[in-house]
Amino acid sequence: MLIQPQPLEKQDIIYPESDGKPMADNTEQFRWIVIIKENLELLFASEPNVFVAGDLLWYPVEGNSSLNRAPDVMVAFGRPKGKRGSYLQWLEDNIAPQVVFEILSPNNTLTEMGKKFQFYDRYGVEEYYLYDPAKADLSGWLRSESKLQVIEPIEGWISPRLGIHFDLSGEELQIYGPDGGKFLTFVELDRLRQQERQEKELAQQRAETERQRAEQAETELQQEQQRRQAMEARLREMGIDPNQL
Numbered sequence: 001m002l003i004q005p006q007p008l009e010k011q012d013i014i015y016p017e018s019d020g021k022p023m024a025d026n027t028e029q030f031r032w033i034v035i036i037k038e039n040l041e042l043l044f045a046s047e048p049n050v051f052v053a054g055d056l057l058w059y060p061v062e063g064n065s066s067l068n069r070a071p072d073v074m075v076a077f078g079r080p081k082g083k084r085g086s087y088l089q090w091l092e093d094n095i096a097p098q099v100v101f102e103i104l105s106p107n108n109t110l111t112e113m114g115k116k117f118q119f120y121d122r123y124g125v126e127e128y129y130l131y132d133p134a135k136a137d138l139s140g141w142l143r144s145e146s147k148l149q150v151i152e153p154i155e156g157w158i159s160p161r162l163g164i165h166f167d168l169s170g171e172e173l174q175i176y177g178p179d180g181g182k183f184l185t186f187v188e189l190d191r192l193r194q195q196e197r198q199e200k201e202l203a204q205q206r207a208e209t210e211r212q213r214a215e216q217a218e219t220e221l222q223q224e225q226q227r228r229q230a231m232e233a234r235l236r237e238m239g240i241d242p243n244q245l
Contacts, residue, residue, distance in 0.1 A: 025105035096124035
């Protein structure tokens with residue numbers, strides 16, 4: 001007698017938190033993932049309902065654990081910050097990540113990237129950016145009329161969602177925030193903090209020096225006034241009016 005397998009209940013389905021693949025294939029790819037992810041974290045640090053993640057598995061459809069992608073960087077507006085093992089869209093008010101970044105490596109194939117584009121197009125990504133560090137080449141797509149449409153030109157493009165803009169005039173991509181500040185590496189950020197700390201210390205030293213000079217000048221002025229008063233008193237004792245001198 002044949003026994004028909006019973007379908008799994010939705011609550012019994014396991015959604016893996018890892019696809020078994022490394023986050024990056026090389027140091028340059030990893031560097032760019034970290035730069036974009038961490039600078040976006042800084043950009044939206046004061047916004048409690050902007051969730052930024054790197055290499056996090058996104059499951060758009062409940063009940064289908066094989067349907068997923070792990071964008072190098074993704075941003076979900078309207079979702080709170082916090083720890084997640086994966087992004088289960090039906091538990092996130094059914095909000096799809098609006099912005100996705102992918103960083104190319106030599107191991108990426110056209111077929112693989114084509115499948116990623118189809119996935120992001122189908123499941124509601126509003127802005128998709130693909131950067132190739134080896135060629136300093138950036139491509140972008142923006143959702144229009146329910147489909148991702150290529151952004152032309154991408155040079156100087158300002159992301160509608162993020163407010164950042166892209167500069168490809170140099171040897172590699174430069175990204176700038178809404179305030180004009182450049183996206184920096186951890187090393188550059190640390191150097192900037194050190195510079196700011198040194199400048200603050202120098203400013204404090206200058207302020208202290210000026211305070212001491214002002215105090216010294218005040219002391220000298222008081223001493224001069226005391227000498228003058230003593231001299232005037234001595235002249236009066238001698239019967240001389242100092243005001244007539």
